[in-house]
Amino acid sequence: MTRVRTGIPGFDDIIDGGLVPTSTTMVVGPSGSGKSIFGLQYLYAGATQYDEPGILVTLETRPAEIRRIATSFGWDIELAEASKTLVLIDAASSKAGLPTSEKHALRRGFDLANLAEEIYHTVEEINAKRLVIDSLHGLGLRFSDPYEIRSEIFRLSALLNELGLTSLFIYESGLSDSLELVTSGHFIPQGLVLFRVHDDGGSFNRSLIVWKLQYSSHSMNWHRFFIDENGFHVDASKR
Ligand SMILES: Nc1ncnc2c1ncn2[C@@H]1O[C@H](COP(=O)(O)OP(=O)(O)OP(=O)(O)O)[C@@H](O)[C@H]1O
Ligand SMILES: [Mg+2]
Structure with a gap:
């Protein structure tokens, strides 16, 4: 099977070469663990x-803040935007009731139907293959009503898969409850990656595990990962 290489050093090595095309993978972890990066x-x-x-x-x-983060890693995001290989859809401003001068934004107010429409037009405009939603919390989906959330996440992920996108859904968990997600009946799309930040005797380390990835013979070990001036990289060797 062809794979969608994430390009994140070390990560493709533990997931059988890359993500499954037109699938959705949830990335779950606590605040500050590195999900957005x-x-x-x-x-x-x-x-x-x-x-x-x-x-x-x-x-x-x-x-503007996303561009600043990208620039801090030396990524020329504005060039990518100018060449239409990367588009930021500003759903944050309308949610916060702030004006925006972004070309791609939800000007008619925030709701899932408006968002789906903006995604649809943007996919057509740039022939997008990848999509990231950062984060599901921001969609107003909270993991308190599992039934409703199940169907919302399913619907959204099915739509994106149909549009030919290979997507990541970012979801913030508490420090310790990311494993609970997988046992509590919540809808998990084709893939699930858990990040954790753990106390290693006085200093905190980050590691991740690929909990689920359909059609893939992936690692089932926790792998340390690091964020430095070049961004994110994963130690693909066994921890
Ligand atoms: N240039 C850098 N060098 C090293 N570490 C960095 C650098 N920039 C950011 N970080 C680390 O990444 C963390 C932020 O990561 P990120 O914003 O991806 O977390 P997150 O999981 O998305 O958090 P949240 O759920 O709050 O949005 C910072 O707290 C810092 O530890
Ligand atoms: Mg974040």
């Missing part, structure tokens, strides 16, 4: 290395 790097690698344009739906961070 992971998502941004996936899109930036797609835009600059793999000729796969991508869309970031940003719900909790305004685009």
Whole structure:
């Protein structure tokens, strides 16, 4: 099977070469664990290395801040935007009731139907292959009503898969409850990656595990990962 290479050093090695095309993978972990950087790097690698344009739906961070984060890793996101290989959809401003001068934004107010429409037009405009939603919390989906959330996540992921996108859904968990997600009857799309930040005797380390990835013979070990001036990388060797 062909794979969608994430371009995140070490990560493709533990997932059988890359993500399954037109699938959705949930990335779950606590605040500050690196989820947004992971998502941004996936899109930036797609835009600059793999000729796969991508869309970031940003719900909790305004685009100017995203550009600043990208620039801090030396990623020329504005060039990618100018060449239409990366589009930021500003859903954060309308949610917060703030004006925006972004070309891609939800001007008619925030709801899932408006968002789906904006995604649809943007996919057509740039022939997008990748998409990241950062984060599901921002969609107003909370994991308190499992039944409703199940169907919303299912609907959204089915729509994106139909549009030919390989997507990441970012979801923030508490420090310790990411494993609970997988046992509590919540809908999990084709893939699930859990991040954790753990106390290693006085200092905190980050690691991740690929809990589920359909059609893939993936690692089932926790792998340390690191964020430095070049971005995110994973130690693919066994921990
Ligand atoms: N240039 C850098 N060098 C090293 N580490 C960095 C750098 N930039 C950010 N980080 C680390 O990444 C963390 C932020 O990561 P990120 O924003 O992806 O977390 P997140 O999981 O999305 O959090 P939240 O759920 O709150 O949005 C920072 O707290 C810091 O530890
Ligand atoms: Mg984040």
